[in-house]
Amino acid sequence: MKDKIIQILKENSKNPVSGEKLSEYLKVSRTAIWKHINQLRQEGYEIESLPSRGYLLKNTPDVLSSIEIQSGLKTHILGNKIIHFDSIDSTNEKAKEYALQGEKEGLVITAEEQTKGKGRKGRDWISSKGSGIWMSILLRPDIAPCQAPKFTLLAAVAVAKSIQEETGLLVHIKWPNDIILNKKKVCGILTEMNAELDRINYIVVGIGINVNQQENDFSEEIKNKAISLFEVKKSKISRQNLTRRILTNLEKYYLNFVKKEDFSSILKEWKELSCNLEKEVKVVLNGKEIQGIAKDITEDGALLIENREGKLIEICYGDVSVRGIYDYI
Numbered sequence: 574m575k576d577k578i579i580q581i582l583k584e585n586s587k588n589p590v591s592g593e594k595l596s597e598y599l600k601v602s603r604t605a606i607w608k609h610i611n612q613l614r615q616e617g618y619e620i621e622s623l624p625s626r627g628y629l630l631k632n633t634p635d636v637l638s639s640i641e642i643q644s645g646l647k648t649h650i651l652g653n654k655i656i657h658f659d660s661i662d663s664t665n666e667k668a669k670e671y672a673l674q675g676e677k678e679g680l681v682i683t684a685e686e687q688t689k690g691k692g693r694k695g696r697d698w699i700s701s702k703g704s705g706i707w708m709s710i711l712l713r714p715d716i717a718p719c720q721a722p723k724f725t726l727l728a729a730v731a732v733a734k735s736i737q738e739e740t741g742l743l744v745h746i747k748w749p750n751d752i753i754l755n756k757k758k759v760c761g762i763l764t765e766m767n768a769e770l771d772r773i774n775y776i777v778v779g780i781g782i783n784v785n786q787q788e789n790d791f792s793e794e795i796k797n798k799a800i801s802l803f804e805v806k807k808s809k810i811s812r813q814n815l816t817r818r819i820l821t822n823l824e825k826y827y828l829n830f831v832k833k834e835d836f837s838s839i840l841k842e843w844k845e846l847s848c849n850l851e852k853e854v855k856v857v858l859n860g861k862e863i864q865g866i867a868k869d870i871t872e873d874g875a876l877l878i879e880n881r882e883g884k885l886i887e888i889c890y891g892d893v894s895v896r897g898i899y900d901y902i
């Protein structure tokens with residue numbers, strides 16, 4: 574109902590719409606309309622009441638609601654359906670619930686706040702209200718499950734490119750998919766998959782971007798590792814524009830990959846954006862520490878490390894620390 578009211582007010586941005594007209598059109602009482610208008614105001618919509626003329630929309634807040642994101646979104650699949658929550662445990666968990674209920678690919682879950690945001694390896698992901706982009710995208714690619722790790726790299730390239738295009742800031746990717754700004758983490762991606770031996774049921778790509786937090790918004794614990802776009806750009810960034818751009822770029826890379834089976838161009842861009850390659854790195858794998866120089870990424874998305882003895886080791890998963898990037902000096 575609120576979305577419908579906003580849509581009508583947007584379509585009549587020059588002319589006030591009376592409560593009577595809204596109630597007739599939406600087939601609810603004028604009191605109900607008045608209550609919804611008040612709720613919208615609480616959500617940050619600036620709606621003027623002009624005596625005996627009606628309601629006029631003066632300003633919209635930077636929320637990640639479906640009506641706001643879909644207006645001006647030119648994708649074919651991603652974002653065809655957007656479900657927005659003011660507060661939720663985790664957008665990835667919600668997207669997986671919908672996936673199991675049979676929702677189509679392209680569904681996007683967004684939230685203003687996550688109370689149990691999840692990071693990789695069971696870590697928490699702090700997702701404070703209104704300051705970041707917390708969203709999950711449901712995909713159902715018709716490819717073999719062994720190809721799935723490529724989605725992680727694909728998503729990282731799409732997000733890094735979108736941040737650069739939208740803000741002009743120079744970001745890098747730390748293998749496999751951390752996005753780094755000024756040597757700190759500005760974005761994390763959590764890809765989760767449900768598959769059988771020979772087919773993928775669904776993939777959920779969860780993207781968390783620190784957008785408009787100020788330095789003091791981060792806890793002491795993560796302050797020296799985390800950064801927001803705002804801290805570097807020094808001006809507020811539109812979460813709506815960045816979200817639209819990510820969906821557009823992600824769809825482009827995704828379709829290129831699943832329809833044309835072209836991963837080499839993604840890999841090339843990943844390498845250009847990488848902050849690992851030819852750097853000294855350290856990775857802990859099954860309790861064993863491997864140290865060496867990151868030499869390359871394989872066609873399957875694994876990291877190739879040359880150890881001190883000159884032997885090449887292929888790393889398919891794990892946490893990589895790069896000398897000079899937040900936790901490895």
Ligand code: BTN
Pocket residue numbers: 662663664665666687689690691692693694696698700706707708709751760761762763779780781782
């Ligand atoms: C990481 O770097 O550890 C991955 C962080 C992923 C965070 C995002 S925020 C949206 C989505 N929902 C979650 O619970 N996690 C991902």
